[in-house]
Amino acid sequence: METVKTNNYEVEVKNLQISFGKDDVLTDLSLSLKKGENLVVLGKSGSGKSVLIKCIIGLIDPDEGTIMVQGNNISEQDDNNLNLIRSKVGFLFQSAALYDSMTVRENLEFPLRRQNTVKGKKLTSLVEDALENVGLSDVIDKMPSELSGGMRKRVGLARTLILKPEIMLYDEPTTGLDPITSTEISSLIVHIQKKYKTSSIIITHDIACTKNVADRIIVIRDGVCAAEGTYKELENSGDPWIRSFFE
Amino acid sequence: MNQANTTVVAFRNFFQEVGQLTSFLVKFFKQVFVPPYEFDEFAKQSFIVGYKSLPLVGITGFIMGLVLTIQLRPTLVDFGAESWLPAMVALSIIREIGPVITALICAGKVGSGIGAEIASMKVTEQIDAMEVSGINPFKYIVVTRIVATTLMIPLLVIFSDFIALMGSFLAVNIKSDVSITLFITQVFDSLDFMDVIPSLIKALFFGFFIGLIGCYKGYTSSNGTEGVGASANSAVVVASLLVFIIDMIAAQITSLFT
Ligand SMILES: Nc1ncnc2c1ncn2[C@@H]1O[C@H](COP(=O)(O)OP(=O)(O)OP(=O)(O)O)[C@@H](O)[C@H]1O
Ligand SMILES: [Mg+2]
Numbered sequence: 001m002e003t004v005k006t007n008n009y010e011v012e013v014k015n016l017q018i019s020f021g022k023d024d025v026l027t028d029l030s031l032s033l034k035k036g037e038n039l040v041v042l043g044k045s046g047s048g049k050s051v052l053i054k055c056i057i058g059l060i061d062p063d064e065g066t067i068m069v070q071g072n073n074i075s076e077q078d079d080n081n082l083n084l085i086r087s088k089v090g091f092l093f094q095s096a097a098l099y100d101s102m103t104v105r106e107n108l109e110f111p112l113r114r115q116n117t118v119k120g121k122k123l124t125s126l127v128e129d130a131l132e133n134v135g136l137s138d139v140i141d142k143m144p145s146e147l148s149g150g151m152r153k154r155v156g157l158a159r160t161l162i163l164k165p166e167i168m169l170y171d172e173p174t175t176g177l178d179p180i181t182s183t184e185i186s187s188l189i190v191h192i193q194k195k196y197k198t199s200s201i202i203i204t205h206d207i208a209c210t211k212n213v214a215d216r217i218i219v220i221r222d223g224v225c226a227a228e229g230t231y232k233e234l235e236n237s238g239d240p241w242i243r244s245f246f247e
Numbered sequence: 248m249n250q251a252n253t254t255v256v257a258f259r260n261f262f263q264e265v266g267q268l269t270s271f272l273v274k275f276f277k278q279v280f281v282p283p284y285e286f287d288e289f290a291k292q293s294f295i296v297g298y299k300s301l302p303l304v305g306i307t308g309f310i311m312g313l314v315l316t317i318q319l320r321p322t323l324v325d326f327g328a329e330s331w332l333p334a335m336v337a338l339s340i341i342r343e344i345g346p347v348i349t350a351l352i353c354a355g356k357v358g359s360g361i362g363a364e365i366a367s368m369k370v371t372e373q374i375d376a377m378e379v380s381g382i383n384p385f386k387y388i389v390v391t392r393i394v395a396t397t398l399m400i401p402l403l404v405i406f407s408d409f410i411a412l413m414g415s416f417l418a419v420n421i422k423s424d425v426s427i428t429l430f431i432t433q434v435f436d437s438l439d440f441m442d443v444i445p446s447l448i449k450a451l452f453f454g455f456f457i458g459l460i461g462c463y464k465g466y467t468s469s470n471g472t473e474g475v476g477a478s479a480n481s482a483v484v485v486a487s488l489l490v491f492i493i494d495m496i497a498a499q500i501t502s503l504f505t
Contacts, residue, residue, distance in 0.1 A: 057379050059375050059378060059379065083381040086380070086381055091376070091379045094372070095372050097371060097375065098373075099376070100368070100373070111380035111382075
């Protein structure tokens with residue numbers, strides 16, 4: 001696979017445009033993610049944040065614009081290359097997306113089994129470590145339906161981290177959780193960034209989480225990037241609409 | 248004018264649906280013979296489709312055999328042909344009633360189950376999650392289920408035929424005294440190759456289409472929890488209808504050869 005790194009951006013989105021039928025969701029969005037950085041994306045519900053990161057991983061094809069992941073144009077890859085790129089990108093779904101019909105253990109083993117590299121004892125210990133990482137060693141043999149929302153999120157996170165991704169995409173990691181669990185997850189995100197040197201895009205409207213994790217923030221409005229800056233800069237923005245996120 | 252418009256829209260939707268189903272079918276055939284094969288998931292689905300349907304298929308088969316025998320007897324007695332009873336029942340069960348009843352039950356139980364399951368996997372982003380972790384969800388979810396129904400439903404039909412004949416034997420014995428060996432001899436004398444094989448081929452098609460429609464409806468369900476119910480529902484309706492259509496076509500084709 002050609003890995004021409006044109007610059008040191010891990011993810012680079014240029015002039016992204018997406019519409020579903022008559023609704024324009026994103027009209028002209030550009031962003032870039034630097035190596036080792038936590039980039040938070042803020043925006044109202046329905047502003048197209050989930051759509052944006054689904055484009056980055058190639059689940060949705062954009063109408064216009066280019067998306068480069070580690071220097072590779074996502075929409076030009078064949079299936080093999082796409083899988084190779086995806087294996088370096090972790091995706092935490094808004095709904096955790098645990099496989100209902102499998103236990104927690106099987107959920108975590110599933111992406112590893114496919115890769116066929118680890119087996120037996122090593123697989124078991126990898127799974128146990130991953131769960132311990134998110135503080136959930138005791139649920140290993142439960143079904144997803146027996147877990148609370150926060151536990152599901154954390155299991156989802158463990159399932160993603162088990163592949164040791166270089167880039168993480170978090171879709172609302174703390175939404176719907178109590179403040180204590182939210183803080184735990186925020187610290188986990190920072191911990192992951194430090195420990196594995198991952199670069200992450202974090203989508204959220206939880207301002208406490210933003211404060212904890214963000215190195216840089218962009219705000220989406222009307223399908224474009226309306227503002228960009230650090231937490232401090234945006235908090236004191238001249239635009240009352242942007243400031244309203246931080247209240 | 249409005250009426251005409253609705254008809255046009257309905258027609259267009261119908262043809263769009265047929266087009267999508269066709270490309271779904273093509274995708275299935277493109278992937279079914281290409282490794283890697285998902286044997287574990289196939290085995291699990293076969294267990295769910297086959298083993299878990301045994302009680303329902305068995306009970307309905309038994310009752311059909313019993314009732315059919317009881318209903319047919321008076322007419323045959325009127326014609327003085329009571330001794331034909333086992334033969335007639337066996338023929339109608341094996342040629343028609345066994346496969347069709349089993350298929351209809353499976354369209355209801357298996358088709359709706361598959362439709363709802365896949366639709367809810369879609370709503371909860373499980374299919375997307377598979378895709379991002381490098382697993383081909385179409386192969387893992389759709390191909391395994393269609394192959395499982397295609398192979399399991401003929402087996403269920405054989406099982407159902409067998410149980411129905413037991414029911415019939417019981418019913419014959421309510422009014423008259425026929426030994427099991429005599430009953431079996433009468434049944435097998437009446438049957439030949441051209442009764443059994445076409446009916447199993449027919450069952451294979453029933454199974455294939457029940458799986459196909461269930462998967463198609465689930466996989467293409469519109470997002471949202473409402474879509475889950477709708478997918479399950481339309482999977483049953485379309486699959487049941489297709490069972491009758493296939494049955495009709497099969498009858499035409501078989502009659503060409505006999
Ligand atoms: N597959 C799809 N088909 C049609 N429309 C879609 C699809 N996915 C998203 N949309 C539309 O795109 C818009 C943006 O959706 P998206 O899920 O990205 O919002 P969001 O910013 O993530 O919101 P939230 O914070 O509530 O998760 C919505 O209006 C939604 O209806
Ligand atoms: Mg979202």
